[in-house]
Amino acid sequence: MRLLLLIVFNLTCLFSFAQTTILKGKIMDGNDNFSLPGATLKISDGNRFTVSDVNGNFEFLNLPAGTYTLTVDYLGYAHYSETVTVRPGQDAIEVLLSSSSRSIDEVHVMGDLARGQAKALNQQKNNSNISNIISSDQVGRFPDQNIGDALKRVPGITMQNDQGEARNIIIRGLSPELNSVTLNGDRIPSAEGDNRNVQMDLIPSDMISTIEVNKTLTPDMDADAIGGSVNLITRPVPNKQRISATLGGGYSPVREKGIYNGSVIYGNRFMDNKMGLVLSGTLQSNDFGSNNIES
Known part of the structure; x- marks a missing residue:
């Protein structure tokens, strides 16, 4: 009898585990297929939430097979809602968002916002710490030749100039030696041998997609910066040419x-x-x- 109960229990566990799967996909702009990071996604049943990463990808883990209502909210885009069927082994889905528009009497206003800055604001809104995020679109509005010139427009940041170029970063009034600079999450060493300063005037602004300024560190970051940390994200691969x-x-x-x-x-x-x-x-x-x- 005990052996029979054990067999039934194991079969039940295997069946229950086999019915859970992963719903994954990508959030993109419906007009130009650009990836949309920082989107808020929600599964109606079970009150499950997630946020798309810097490449627009998202995942819902350990999701039982079945039919759900997937909703997506993104600043500057219309609310998205769709019924999806989740089954084991299914391919990733693509979610295409359209720009929001609003009609006011006889005047039709269509929003054509800077999509890159909308991505940055969504990431900044969903970050768990105090941060400022600048997109390449916002950098392109000004004649900034390097990352140092772009960073000095961020609140709470000052740059030490050398021959008119913004070189060393000062976050919240703290010395450049007390701040860190990373490239796609990896620490950048100093070009000088006697200090920890990263020369920001050596990095062209055209090669950077997003600038993340973290004024407070989270447990997943290296604890080597009292003032803050600047993460430079290079341009991702586009979804088309x-x-x-x-x-x-x-x-x-x-x-x-x-x-x-x-x-x-x-x-x-x-x-x-x-x-x-x-x-x-x-x-x-x-x-x-x-x-x-x-x-």
Whole structure:
């Protein structure tokens, strides 16, 4: 009798485990197929929540097989709701969001917001710590040639300048040695041998997709920064072919020479979206000078 009960119990456990699966997918813009990070997703039954990652991917773990109502909320986009059927071994789903629009009497207003900044605001809203997130769209609104110039527009951040270039970062008034800089989560060493300062004027702004400024550290971060941590996220692989280029120029009256800036970015997916490629090149030519008058 005990042996029979044990067999029935094991079969019941195996059957129950076999019925749980993972619902995974990707959140994208319905117009240009750009990935949307920081989206809030909810499964109606069981009150399950999750947030899409920096590439727009999401997962609901240990979800019993069945039919659910999936809802997605994203700043600047219309509310999304769809009935999905979850079964073991199913492929990832794609959720396409459309921009929100609103009609006011006889005037039809269609929002065409900076989508990159909408992504940054959604990530900032869903972060568990005090942070500021800047997208490449917001950086592109200003003539910032490097990451240092872009960072000094963030509240609570000051930059130490060297020959007119924003070089060392100061977070909440603390010295640059007390702050850390990471690239896609990996620590960047200093280009100088006698300090921990990371020279922000050496990193072109065209090669960065998102700047995360964490003013308070969480347990998953390295405890080596009293002031805060800056994480630079490089451009992700787009969901379809993308080519963009920028050109700029100016004139330096001190040196009486021209200033030239240019960048080219190419991204695409190959082998049935199994391999992605992003190529980025930046050229900056600026002959610095100063009027040094001493008595």
